[in-house]
Amino acid sequence: MKQKDLLLKKPENPPRHVAIIMDGNGRWALKRGLPRVAGHKAGVDSLVSCVEACSAWGIEVLTVYAFSTENWGRPRDEVTFLMHLLEEAFDRYIDRLHANGVMVRVIGRRTGLPESTTRHIEHAERLTAGNTGLRLLIAFNYGGRAELVDGVKALCARVARGELSPEAIDEECLSAHLTTAGFPDPDLLIRTGGEFRISNFLLWQLAYTELYITDVFWPDFRAQQLHQALMEFQKRQRRFGKV
Numbered sequence: 001m002k003q004k005d006l007l008l009k010k011p012e013n014p015p016r017h018v019a020i021i022m023d024g025n026g027r028w029a030l031k032r033g034l035p036r037v038a039g040h041k042a043g044v045d046s047l048v049s050c051v052e053a054c055s056a057w058g059i060e061v062l063t064v065y066a067f068s069t070e071n072w073g074r075p076r077d078e079v080t081f082l083m084h085l086l087e088e089a090f091d092r093y094i095d096r097l098h099a100n101g102v103m104v105r106v107i108g109r110r111t112g113l114p115e116s117t118t119r120h121i122e123h124a125e126r127l128t129a130g131n132t133g134l135r136l137l138i139a140f141n142y143g144g145r146a147e148l149v150d151g152v153k154a155l156c157a158r159v160a161r162g163e164l165s166p167e168a169i170d171e172e173c174l175s176a177h178l179t180t181a182g183f184p185d186p187d188l189l190i191r192t193g194g195e196f197r198i199s200n201f202l203l204w205q206l207a208y209t210e211l212y213i214t215d216v217f218w219p220d221f222r223a224q225q226l227h228q229a230l231m232e233f234q235k236r237q238r239r240f241g242k243v
């Protein structure tokens, strides 16, 4: 964490789980006359800054949307760049995350990823599995609908094997078959880059999540901007459908 960020006061009653749609990397780069991928690269620094802040402020879970199932439709070079970027980020930061007690988990489909990317993911997860600090979930090759399809398939398979009766399926049961099983639902969703969309992120889990949308592009979103979002969250009155 940078010296000036250490001066940021730990927010009172911070959310247990913060989810972030890290958008605006391409626009950040274009504004500077740089290739789009330069925005993704700078975005890793924002992620590091936010992870360190969440750790310092005692947030339990941080989930970030790094690569969606729809992102395969981007130019091939950009897709390849993003795969390498995840590998490079792990090479560079995994020991530091581990030393800080962060548990890393990658959620999303493993099928279709390059073998070296899968290897990096498995190493990061294995290394940090026993850590008890911040739990960092990186959504990579993730789509909310795909996740629900996979969860429903797993439930159907259990029904077919006679392990589960259809009547026993309730919300808790479906939650337990999603990639976020065992983690609380997000309290706060932050979207950078100013668009008002969920973009197939955590469709089930966001049912009662507070939304915070900022025009700031992701590479400019650091601990300080996160702090501002948490201050705004504190003002919200959550009713969960009640009065």
Ligand code: FPP
Residues within 6 Å of the ligand: 022, 023, 024, 025, 026, 027, 028, 036, 040, 041, 043, 044, 047, 065, 066, 067, 068, 071, 082, 085, 086, 089, 193, 218
């Ligand atoms: C959306 O911005 C961002 C992404 C698709 C990639 C997010 C990745 C990072 C922030 C880097 C961290 C990632 C890893 C792999 C550790 P955009 O390209 O859609 O921006 P735009 O809306 O301005 O075009």
